[in-house]
Amino acid sequence: xxxxxxxxxxxxxxxxxxxxxxxxxxxxxxxxxxERDLKGFDGVFLPGGFSYGDYLRAGALAAKSPVMEAVRxxxxxxxxxxxVCNGFQVLTEAGLLPGALLAxxxxxxxxxxxxxxxxxxxxxxxxxxxxxxVLRLPIAHAEGRYHADPETLARLxxxxxxxxxxxxxxxxxxxNPNGSLHDIAGIVNERxxxxxxxxxxxxxxxxxxxxxxxxxxxxxxxxxxxx
Amino acid sequence: xxRYQATLLIELKxxxxxxxxxxxxxxxxxxxxxxEGVRVGKVLEVVFRAxxxxxxxxxxxxxxxLLANPVMETWALExxxxxx
Numbered sequence: 519x520x521x522x523x524x525x526x527x528x529x530x531x532x533x534x535x536x537x538x539x540x541x542x543x544x545x546x547x548x549x550x551x552x553e554r555d556l557k558g559f560d561g562v563f564l565p566g567g568f569s570y571g572d573y574l575r576a577g578a579l580a581a582k583s584p585v586m587e588a589v590r591x592x593x594x595x596x597x598x599x600x601x602v603c604n605g606f607q608v609l610t611e612a613g614l615l616p617g618a619l620l621a622x623x624x625x626x627x628x629x630x631x632x633x634x635x636x637x638x639x640x641x642x643x644x645x646x647x648x649x650x651x652v653l654r655l656p657i658a659h660a661e662g663r664y665h666a667d668p669e670t671l672a673r674l675x676x677x678x679x680x681x682x683x684x685x686x687x688x689x690x691x692x693x694n695p696n697g698s699l700h701d702i703a704g705i706v707n708e709r710x711x712x713x714x715x716x717x718x719x720x721x722x723x724x725x726x727x728x729x730x731x732x733x734x735x736x737x738x739x740x741x742x743x744x745x
Numbered sequence: 746x747x748r749y750q751a752t753l754l755i756e757l758k759x760x761x762x763x764x765x766x767x768x769x770x771x772x773x774x775x776x777x778x779x780x781e782g783v784r785v786g787k788v789l790e791v792v793f794r795a796x797x798x799x800x801x802x803x804x805x806x807x808x809x810x811l812l813a814n815p816v817m818e819t820w821a822l823e824x825x826x827x828x829x
Contacts, residue, residue: 574787574812575814578812578814582811610816611814616816617816618814618816618817620757620761620762620817621764621765622764623762623764624764625764625765625768665761665816665817666816667816697762
């Protein structure tokens, strides 16, 4: 199994993504953003970072990169696309996922561990979690406030497309770190093959780094192919 | 082919909470200015070539649609001028 990790100018979680994929037994290779072909890959990972310095808007310029046309075709073929943090911003800017990510309500770049509830576990990314399980995952972003118009929000909720939601870890009342509508931390498209999320599962795959709650995310991808 | 400069104004849609604007508003109030609201947007000045004013206007609008995110932003072509 072979995944592509797309590197944009300013990506900085690419190495974390490769570490996590490899730990799950997935071959991972870097692909530069000017590439136009993703043949031979089983999945594409858009890592976190600050593509193009977040100029214009986070993810906006990366979304116009040549590689994103290939990612679009890849997604249309039903293959797996995961965007984390800046990768999620790129996916919304590219129109592969609905909504947008706005500046955090508190205006801070927020870097901490948060509670993330798994809302559905019938997807490869979440099949090794329990439904309703609250994960401890790191976030590190300044523009992570999920926004969508009321119709889109209703559709996301109605069709069960919200995969991850911020949730209290220790009963705290202010568990939503950025002001995301409906506490949304991650969503998936209707077909279930394109997923975007602000928390970083790839930074939580080893106890030495503070936690392993992200590892099942990657192990689930392996089981998808092996069966 | 003549050169044109388009001034594009990109703003958050009305109704979308703008924390940058809120922060600026708070400082202005602290300074004693009775402001009722501040919204922060972006101005982009784009220089390009076009055959004439009609083509330039169409091009400017095409660029604005490319650069603004319709989910959260509105855009306006504030000015279009031919450069010497």
